[in-house]
Amino acid sequence: MSLITLTKNLSIAAGLFRPALRLSRCLRPSTRQTHLDNVRFYRSLLPSGCLCFDVGANLGKKSEAMLEAGCRVVAFEPNPLVVPELRARCGHQSRWTLVQAGLGKNAAILTLYARQLHGHSSFAKDWGGGALLGAYHVPVVTLDAAVEAFGLPFYCKIDVEGWEPEVLSGLSQSVPLLSFEFHLTDREIAKTLSCLKYLANLGATHANAILGEGTVFCLPEWVSLDSFCQSFPDNLKRLFADGTTDCYGDIFVRNISLLPKK
Structure with a gap:
């Protein structure tokens, strides 16, 4: 176990995770x-007070940012190894709810393969x-069950390491805004x-x-989903720097009929 991991675990056990996090961010400006x-x-994208689903919340960094942007967040995370930090990061917020479960096509009990790189944990055994x-x-x-329990989210963020088709198969209605990793x-x-x-x-x-872990859309304007599909993946491949082998990011889709009228 690294010194950083040990220090983090001790801060969680002592109830000092958030002060330690603030200090860490002061010492590491990046x-x-x-x-x-x-x-x-998120403030530029999401109406204040809207409901968001964080599917594959992992350590809670996206949940934390959505909360700070004024949203209500339901986080779904099945990996028991990350739940202590996830709770320490976001559990003090009344606008945050944790569901310790994964999402899929049907209600079930499945095997989650937890990896040392927590972001690579997945229901897909050969992932990461x-x-x-x-x-x-x-x-x-x-x-669908999550929508029935909590309501229709304005935004659903999905980051599930190769499990995206299974998660989406459990949804039978459109949401205003949704993103998933590619x-x-x-x-x-x-x-x-x-x-x-x-x-x-x-x-x-x-x-x-959005490419990689960025926060800026790579296309200057939203394009029709049909047009995006017709040009995919070339429309994104050419945007990565020459020699980049780990080409990934998040695709955002929206239903304009469900968005607030300006």
Whole structure:
């Protein structure tokens, strides 16, 4: 266990995680700037007070930014290894709810493969890198069930490491705004296209994308979902720097008929 991990775990156990986090951001300005960029992005995108689903919340950095942007957040995270930090980061907020479950096509108990790189933990056994820390049997619910329990979110963020088609298969209605992670490998390109077509059938109308961990849309304007699909993946491949092998990011889709009228 690294010194950083040990220090973090001790701060969580002592109830000092958030003061330690503030200190860490003061000492490491780049991490503070990343957080501020996420908050700014969500403030520009989401109405204050709106309901958001954070599917695959991991350590809670996106949940934290959405909360700071004034949103209500329901976070879904099945990995028991990250829940202590997730709760320490966001659990003090009354506008935040944690559901310790994954999402999928049907309600079930599935095996989650937890990895040392927490962001690579997945229901897909062959996903990602890093040492496998354990396999956990965890509950899975559907997005439809989540909507029934909490209401229709304005925004649904999905980051589930190769499990996106299964998560979306559990949704039978359009939401105003939704994002999911993409990877430009041959296997994942086909998955991404299937997700886009599924969302189009639900009523999504327009798309845009963000490269990597950025907070700026890579297309100057939202384009029709049909046009985006026709040009994908070339429309995104050419935006990555020459030699970049880990080409990933988030695709955002929206249904303009469900957005607030300006």
